[in-house]
Each structure stands twice: as structure tokens, then as C-alpha cells.
Amino acid sequence: MISSRSKLSLYGEKAIEWLIRICGVSAIIFVFAIFFFLFREGAPILREPGFNLWRFLTSTEWYPTSMSNVRYGTFALIAGTLSVTGVAMLIAVPFGLGAAVFVSEFCTGKLRESLKVIIELLAAIPSIVWGFIGLTVMNPLIQTVFHVQVGLNVLNAALLLALMSIPVMVSIGEDALKAVPDSYREAALALGATRWQVIYRILLPAAKNGLLAAVLLGVGRAVGETMAVLMATGHAVNVPHSIFDSVRTLTATIAAELGEASQGSPHYRVLFLIGILLFTLTFIVNLVADLVVRGINRK
């Protein structure tokens, strides 16, 4: 009785195991698939006569729809992405890590739980809503506070991106700070250090790997953001000279122009090429962050 039943269940077990294995391998298939399909649509442009990869990356002249003189220089767009991300990180890193420190070291119990919930809800706000906020709230705000003509600029998008990346930084940063053993804190306090000294001299250096990872993940989030920057940066393709200049990011360019580019045209393929650039960039940033986080967990 038992042996015939167990033969069936042996085969059943093998079948389930195969199903599970297929699902597991699917993940790696998808990464390659993404790269494959981006390449499939974008790579042909590299063989087109007149297309120069160097110029693609370094020229500031982006005129993809020009009838007479088509130019695909993405440097201004890269500058747009970097400037928006850079300013966003200048705001987000101190506030995000500061909030992580506050949640981890300065509060307990109900307050801590509530703050963590609020920050998690902050992370849930969709990017299109942020874009909308950028248009309707930040725009007039920047115009009045800073007395500028146009409120759709680097600063606007940077503020939005900062608010979007802060939750990531707070949660990973808090994990990193929690991982520092209490004995460090207790030893320092026993020697008479103030809370601030404990944080500044002991905790931040001890948690620096995790905090670095937190910042990197925030950067990854900011670089990849599309809708919010599409609506908040204005539509000027130029290298910004001040935070009040309008710019265009790589992500926004794809979103704005893909609709009009006809399938298979050089413009279309160039947009896919930008996609490859973005994929590679964010892949590297996330890979580094992941390795850094793994480094801490292994300790």
C-alpha cells in the first residue's frame, strides 16, 4: 500500500520540482530578454552610415526630427539626468540619512512605528502624482519664492526626486544603523559621550557600508525616474548652468518622443539606444549597491 503510493508521490514531487525550477530560471531569462530586445530594436542604428557613437554621447545637439540636419547628440540629456540627480542627492542624502538616524537612534515605540509607516507611505506615491505635484505645487512655489520666470526646472525635479528617494535611504540606512551592535553604543555612552558624539564618531563610520548602499539605491531610483521628471523639468534640451534652468533627462526624452518616432526609423532606434544606456547605468549602480549590502550582511 505504501510503496505504490510513494512511487506516485515521487513522480509528483519531481514534476513540482521541475515546475519550480523553470520558474526560477525565468528570472535570469528576463534580464537577458530585456537586454536582447533593447538591442534588437536599438543596435541597428550603430551600423547606419553617418551615425557616430562618440558624437552620440558627447554632442549637445539633439535634433532628432530635423528634416535637413538630423543630429543625435545626447550630452545635454545626460547633463540633464546628472544635474537633476545630483541636486536631488544633495538634498536627499542629508535629510534621508538624518531621518534614518532619527528613527534609529532618537525615537522608540509608537513614534518610531508611526514614522516608519509614514515614510513607507511616502514611498508609495506614484511618480505620475509626483509629476503632477511638480507642475501644480512646486512650479508656482519656486516662481514666488525664488522670483524666477519658469518654475519647471532642475530644482523642481530635484525636489521631487529627493522626496522620492528619501524613503529608500531611510529604510536601508536604518537597517545599516540597526546592524551596528548595541555594545558599541553602550561602550561610548559609558565613557560619557553625548548622543551626537556616539552617532558622529562611532555609528556613522561603523555603518558606512550600508549608508553608502542606501545612497546608491537612492541614486538608482533617481536616475531611472521618468514621469515625474517628464512633467517637472520643462522641455529644454540644454546643458544647465543653474538650478533654475529647464532641462530634459534621458528618461523623459524617451517618454516624450517615442510616441512620434515611427517604428524602425533612426529616431526610434536612437531612443532604444538611450534605453540601453539607461539600463546599463542603473544596472551598474544597483549591482554595486547590492554587493555593498551583501558585504554588510555577511559580517
Add this chain to the structure above:
Amino acid sequence: MVTPKVQVENLRLSYGPKEVIHGISFHIEPNEILGIIGPAQSGKTSLLRCINRTIEFTTNTRQTGTIRVDGEDVSQMRDVYALRRKVGMVAPLPVGLPLSIYDNVAFAPRNAGVRQRAALDEIVERCLRQAALWDEVKDRLDSLGTKLSGGQQQRLTIARALSHSPQILCLDEFSIAIDPVTTMRIEDVLKELKKEMTIILVTNLVQQARRLAARTMFLWNGEIVEIGPTSEVFSDNPKDRRTYDYVNGIFG
């Protein structure tokens, strides 16, 4: 000659580059209690895990040599789960599964296909009695196994090991988490059980082997220093000087 219940031939085991069992050979007679003594890190637990093939769940291990149960090479057995039901295993750390006490003991029989409530009831009661736990939990069989005390969880583990009617029972330092009185009760049960099954008793308590085992094996650093009748191993003149030293607490 009676086929030995368990026959180990030239077993070698390595964890990665480090060899922990260096080519040991021995056999176990049916219905005897074999005591295995030796200091920590001697390979006692690894040996047991080779017998019921749970060593396979550890990555990066290499094993050579043969282990036979009832004459059959265990590594060639297609149904490894039947092997694991044939060999009951009690690990040193007590583990109550996050199920009710009843379901803890009924887990293995249910997996093997036993469905009728009456049959399961009988198995649960019998095993809990044999594990000296029945009186303490008979009124709360529905409560969670994980909420029992350490000693109770260890006895629950023993009950689980008995629930699939093993022919070979391996006990790996079962008395660590149990008080001496309960340990005595279980030792009495083991003496009864040996009429039905073969028992391998790995223990740090040298005197426990002396009380229960017919033959004793002294395993040290992955090698068999001595194996023989318990009276001989514990005498003043064992085959190997190191045995005398270990048994009398001079090292270990």
C-alpha cells in the same frame, strides 16, 4: 551468519577540503544498542547523517565508501524517503514543529499515507507514551509544539522519530536538554524498544553508553579508536590506551 543491520565500509566524508571521517568500517547487529562515544567534532553527527542521507542537504560535501542497511547500499536506493522512514533520527537540539503536538507526531504517518483518525490517534498516543511525554500533554494535544519547554520539545522530537516505526533509531545526544529523571525514563523505554529495533546511541555521557549499549564504539577525530563489547571498552584494559583516558575523563 546474521546479516548485520547496518554495515559501514571504508566511509570517508569531507566538508569542502577538510576530511572529517577518515575511512571507517564497522557493523551493527540487529536489535542491539550500539553506543558511540567521543569528544566533540569527531564526526559522530556526520556519521549519522550519512546513514540516513540527510548529509545530502549540506552543500559541498564529498563522500566515498559504502553504507549498507539490511545489505542494501543506501546510496543506490531510489526511494530515499523510505530510507529516512526506516531510520529514525533524534537530533541534539530540540525542535517542535510549528504545528499542534498531535500534528507533530502525526506528520510522518500522514505523509506516508495513513489517513484514518483512529490509526493516527493510536500512533500519537503510543509514541508520546514511549517518549515519556504523554502524561504532560495528553490534555492539550492541540497546542503548538513550539511553545513547549526545551525538554518537552526534545521528547516530542523522540516521539516524532518513533512515529514512522523505524527499524533503526539514531539518537544524537538526546539527553542534552532533558533532566536526569526524564532521561532515566527514556533510557528504560530504549531498553524495551531494542526488542523491536536496532538503536545507535551517540552520547557525550559516557556512563549512558555503559548503562545501555551492548557494544560501544569510540570515535575520535573521524577515526574508530576502538569498538567492542561495552564491558571491554569500559574496563581497565581496553584495546587502546586512549579509550581508557577518554572514558575516565583524562581528556575530552
Add this chain to the structure above:
Amino acid sequence: MHPQSPPPVTFGETPFTRSKRRREKIAFAVFAGMVACIVIPLFLIVGYLVKEGAPLISWDFLTTNPVGGMRKGGIWSALLGTFWLVGTSLCISAPIGVLAAVYLNEYAKDNWFNRVINLAVVNLAGVPSIVHALFGLGAFVLFAHMGRSIIAASLTLAIMTMPVIIASTKESLAAVPRQFREACWNVGATRWQTIWHIVLPNSISGILTGVILQVSRTAGETAPIMFTGAVFYRKIEEGNFFAYGLADQCMALSMHLFTVTTQVTNAPHALPFAIATVLLGFVLMVNLTAILLRSWLRGRKKW
């Protein structure tokens, strides 16, 4: 000559301790201030959105179609579209994602191949949403000839959410202690029996939380659906739950907000605020549910 006895020890206030305490208070204030700078504007902004949009929100608003060039009427077609997109994509990504995580945590040996899979999963989660849009366009709309459709958009969204579901499921599975598994193997249970009877029931709460969080993320995304199946406008039957077919293009709440804000001229002031409020409300409610579920189930831990 006898040594001078040391001065009596007092534990009263000294200028040093006073300044120490002041510095402590300043530190607290600075960090608390940072948190306030994040939290207060958040409340103000959300409050403003709700205040401006609330007057328009009503049952009619949710169940009637937009009319008059989307300047009047309701958001039914967008709401239903979002529902179908979220539902379809989660029906694909949740089962595959959970099983993939089961494989990675329970079956996979620790060799280079599986480490690569793990790396792939983690980094798939960081891909920008517009790149997902490009992928969906290239793979599903064009290569698989699905055209712009709900199914193409849903598959794109599924690929987007799957890595996160895999990662959070893995975390929940890994939280079940190894000794439970070993105890099961010792009594002859198979890997799957162990998973089915012990591992899954004790990690289901974490798994569920992870999946629910992806519901809100899917509902809010715009870029991945913009080029794979969502459209500015499409007229469908009101009140019919099945008004969309898998091969149809659809409207979506997130897309609708984008459309009304950037493509529709002379829209009434409150309209985009109302749409934003509905979307935000849905997202925040779902997330709050997941958070509450997580803390409730954490309290019912079995070990």
C-alpha cells in the same frame, strides 16, 4: 608629609554637563527637524491635492465615462482599465514569482549558476520604468505580435513586478528557521512536503504583504503602459465589468492623470486633482492594508 585628599565628588550640575545636555538637545532638534522637513510638506501637499479634488469625487464620478473631450464626466473607463491591468499582471507575476522564490530558497544549490540568478533578480528590480516600456514594446507588442493591448501591457507590468515579488518572497521563506526543515527531512518528508506543510504556511503572511504592495505599484505606473496598451481615450460601456477584452487597448487611471494634465486644454481646475486624489487614495489604502496586515501577522508568530 601626607598626600592631599582628593576633593569630594559631587554629582551636581557643572558647566560641562550643562553644555553637554544642551548639545544633546540641539542634536535632537536638528534630526527631528530633518524628519519634520520631510513629513510636514508631505501632509501639506497631500492635503492640498485632496482639498482641491474632493468636490468632484462622487459615486457618479467613479462610474461614468469621461465626456466632452475628457473635460467633464467621470473616470469609469480609466478605473476599469487600471483594474484589468493590475489584475491580469498580478495573476501572471505572483504565481511565477512565488514559485521562482521557492526554487531559489528551497531547491537551489549554492553554485555559481544560482548565484547569477540571484544577482539577476535583484538587479532586475532596479530597471527604470521607461526601459520596461521599451522592453514591452520590443518584446510583446512587436516581436510577439500582440499589438498594443491589455495583455501586452499586463505582461510588461508583470516583468516589472516579478523581481520584487521574488525578493520579498525569498525573504519570507528564509525567515522560517532551517531546523524546522531538517526536522521534517529526518522523518522522511520530501522537499515539497516540507515546503507545503511547514514553510509556506509560516511565510504566507510575508508573501501576501509583498504581493499586495506590488498591487499599488502597478496601479500607479504610467511609463510601462504608455506604449504597450494604454491610450488617451477610449469609449466603453458604463457599468459593464467586462467592457475590456485582453486584446483591447484601454485607459488607465495613471495615464488619465497624465492626459488630463498635459494633453487636455481648458480642463476644469479640480479635475486632475480629483483624479490624483482617487489614484493616491487607492494606492495609500492598499499600502496601509499591507502594512497593517504585516504587523498583525507579526504578532501572531508561531515560534
